[in-house]
Amino acid sequence: xxxxxxxxxxxxxxxxxxxxxxxxxxxxxxxxxxxxxxxxxxxxxxxxxxxxxxxxxxxxxxxxxxxxxxxxxxxxxxxxxxxxxxxxxxxxxxxxxxxxxxxxxxxxxxxxxxxxxxxxxxxxxxxxxxxxxxxxxxxxxxxxxxxxxxxxxxxxxxxxxxxxxxxxxxxxxxxxxxxxxxxxxxxxxxxxxxxxxxxxxxxxxxxxxxxxxxxxxxxxxxxxxxxxxxxxxxxxxxxxxxxxxxxxxxxxxxxxxxxxxxxxxxxxxxxxxxxxxxxxxxxxxxxxxxxxxxxxxxxxxxxxxxxxxxxxx
Ligand SMILES: *Cc1c(COP(=O)(O)O)cnc(C)c1O
Numbered sequence: 516x517x518x519x520x521x522x523x524x525x526x527x528x529x530x531x532x533x534x535x536x537x538x539x540x541x542x543x544x545x546x547x548x549x550x551x552x553x554x555x556x557x558x559x560x561x562x563x564x565x566x567x568x569x570x571x572x573x574x575x576x577x578x579x580x581x582x583x584x585x586x587x588x589x590x591x592x593x594x595x596x597x598x599x600x601x602x603x604x605x606x607x608x609x610x611x612x613x614x615x616x617x618x619x620x621x622x623x624x625x626x627x628x629x630x631x632x633x634x635x636x637x638x639x640x641x642x643x644x645x646x647x648x649x650x651x652x653x654x655x656x657x658x659x660x661x662x663x664x665x666x667x668x669x670x671x672x673x674x675x676x677x678x679x680x681x682x683x684x685x686x687x688x689x690x691x692x693x694x695x696x697x698x699x700x701x702x703x704x705x706x707x708x709x710x711x712x713x714x715x716x717x718x719x720x721x722x723x724x725x726x727x728x729x730x731x732x733x734x735x736x737x738x739x740x741x742x743x744x745x746x747x748x749x750x751x752x753x754x755x756x757x758x759x760x761x762x763x764x765x766x767x768x769x770x771x772x773x774x775x776x777x778x779x780x781x782x783x784x785x786x787x788x789x790x791x792x793x794x795x796x797x798x799x800x801x802x803x804x805x806x807x808x809x810x811x812x813x814x815x816x817x818x819x820x821x822x823x824x825x826x827x828x
Pocket of ligand 1: 670697699824
């Protein structure tokens with residue numbers, strides 16, 4: 516059984532720390548920079564993955580959790596770790612049937628070591644997994660017909676409502692709160708939780724999609740309509756998802772030096788790069804405070820605190 520109490524027993528660090536940092540690239544434009552350390556919420560259920568998964572773990576009420584991800588998905592690893600820590604079965608539907616039978620990469624190795632059953636599907640099936648007939652076929656093939664299904668990236672209604680708490684924790688602080696965006700679920704919840712005089716800024720890490728429409732749809736499903744003031748800063752995807760050109764990598768390494776923070780490359784580096792560029796362009800009026808939400812941490816291959824010994828719970 517997973518109750519909200521069982522989830523709370525994982526002892527998340529909430530509210531996550533909010534720290535002001537001094538960075539001349541902002542200060543010279545009269546802009547203040549704060550870091551919202553969601554990467555410190557839990558060593559394995561990191562950042563926005565905690566905020567999105569915790570309400571889903573409660574909703575699963577002990578049933579198997581089946582979810583979707585690519586071969587390096589942060590969301591799959593977080594779900595697998597949650598399953599181990601809470602004694603829940605998990606099934607990961609992985610994009611790419613060519614991966615079946617091949618040696619697992621470090622991320623999927625971690626998932627499997629945490630007890631996640633991996634089910635590989637071809638790209639076309641994966642793309643259409645939201646269709647009822649395709650989903651039913653996947654559940655049948657994975658032998659998980661009564662599972663609690665969480666979509667790719669974890670962004671369902673439970674998750675978006677869970678991310679509202681991020682905005683609520685930031686009420687009364689800086690005017691702008693910025694997050695990197697994959698599915699947009701975190702931005703949708705963040706905007707809903709902020710105070711009316713605050714603004715949520717999303718930095719898409721994928722190339723040209725329909726993210727604005729997606730965020731709108733996620734808010735409508737979770738809250739019944741649009742909520743809060745938010746916008747997207749396009750042009751910082753660096754070629755698309757998981758593309759990390761040298762310029763971005765160098766920027767991230769320099770940020771690590773300056774601020775003693777391990778910078779996750781696929782999302783967090785693009786967010787921080789965007790904020791430095793926007794400050795340089797004068798996009799923030801003097802006197803503005805900007806909070807960068809550190810939504811995750813680099814994957815190191817570690818099992819974290821528990822190493823499969825079944826301690827805790
Ligand atoms: C998954 C993830 C995101 C994307 O969140 P969405 O709600 O899908 O937009 C952002 N940052 C990190 C570090 C992530 O792992």
